[in-house]
Amino acid sequence: MIPLLFGPEARRLFGLYHPPEGASLPAAPAILLCAPFGHEAIRTHRFYRLLAQRLARQGHAVLRFDVYGTGDSPGDDEDLDLDGWRGDIVEAHRELLRRSGAVQAVWFGARLGATLALQAAATATPMARKLVLWEPVLDGAAYLAGLRQRHVEEIELSHVIPDAAWRRDLAQDPEAFTNESMGFALTTTLRQQIRVLAPAVLQAPPGVDLTVIGAPEDTAMATWTAHLTSLHRAARWTPLRHSLHWTSNPFPNNEMVPADALRCVVAEIHEASD
Numbered sequence: 001m002i003p004l005l006f007g008p009e010a011r012r013l014f015g016l017y018h019p020p021e022g023a024s025l026p027a028a029p030a031i032l033l034c035a036p037f038g039h040e041a042i043r044t045h046r047f048y049r050l051l052a053q054r055l056a057r058q059g060h061a062v063l064r065f066d067v068y069g070t071g072d073s074p075g076d077d078e079d080l081d082l083d084g085w086r087g088d089i090v091e092a093h094r095e096l097l098r099r100s101g102a103v104q105a106v107w108f109g110a111r112l113g114a115t116l117a118l119q120a121a122a123t124a125t126p127m128a129r130k131l132v133l134w135e136p137v138l139d140g141a142a143y144l145a146g147l148r149q150r151h152v153e154e155i156e157l158s159h160v161i162p163d164a165a166w167r168r169d170l171a172q173d174p175e176a177f178t179n180e181s182m183g184f185a186l187t188t189t190l191r192q193q194i195r196v197l198a199p200a201v202l203q204a205p206p207g208v209d210l211t212v213i214g215a216p217e218d219t220a221m222a223t224w225t226a227h228l229t230s231l232h233r234a235a236r237w238t239p240l241r242h243s244l245h246w247t248s249n250p251f252p253n254n255e256m257v258p259a260d261a262l263r264c265v266v267a268e269i270h271e272a273s274d
Helices: 039-057 082-100 112-123 140-159 164-172 188-195 219-230 259-273
Strands: 002-006 013-018 030-034 062-066 105-110 130-134 209-214 235-239
Touching: 002 082, 013 039, 013 082, 030 039, 030 082, 030 112, 039 062, 039 105, 039 259, 062 082, 082 105, 082 112, 082 188, 105 112, 105 259, 112 130, 130 259, 140 164, 140 188, 209 219, 209 259, 219 235
Parallel strands: 030 062, 030 105, 105 130, 130 209, 209 235
Antiparallel strands: 002 013, 013 062
8 A cells, every 4th residue: 555645736645555465356447436425424434445455356456535625635624525536536537547558547436526536437548447336425415415324313312401492593594513524614705515416416427337336225316327228328237235334323434335335335336357
């Protein structure tokens, strides 16, 4: 594992590069890992690390990284911006191919990282070979509402004795608890960009194969994937029978690594490599 800074001087990004261990697979694609946002990134940090290690042992070059203004990358809260983050993914794609010497890459992302990967894929050169998306955020308004709800629950938990005014404000004031989510800033620009995310505006670029991983009961995500298929996109729905509550754990340092999810993601990435 090699820590590195890459990208233009005005927008440096921090990454961790995992070179292939032993002899790399013939024509093995490199793997770019796009992390979720905020608390979900904390909860999946260990999952991403183990995924990268497993793929590197299997002969793939892997890069995981922090988009600008998050994690160990430079930048401040006011720099949080979906447009910039999509550009960061493309920059990480270029760095991965340059460093590894691979000619193709598979992108994996979870939650908001998956959504951004989908949107960024159309501008990458060369294009990603395939996208593997784990429960991408398809409804930005619902996503923001869920973050507000969990933020209030976290406040109640940390204060032990909840204040009834918090729940009242949550129910009556749509602007209450919108600037922060469990310790992570949500700027006005970022909220506006997330709010407009919807299935109708999230389309797979032509020429990129797509696998969507989600809960079997998530009919909206399955329907969206089927719609992409009807548009002659190579999209496939893979239900994962593991209950995932991305922000339910009250202890942020308790990261989740469901074994069946790890196996599923690795299998889908390998499917993309064949």
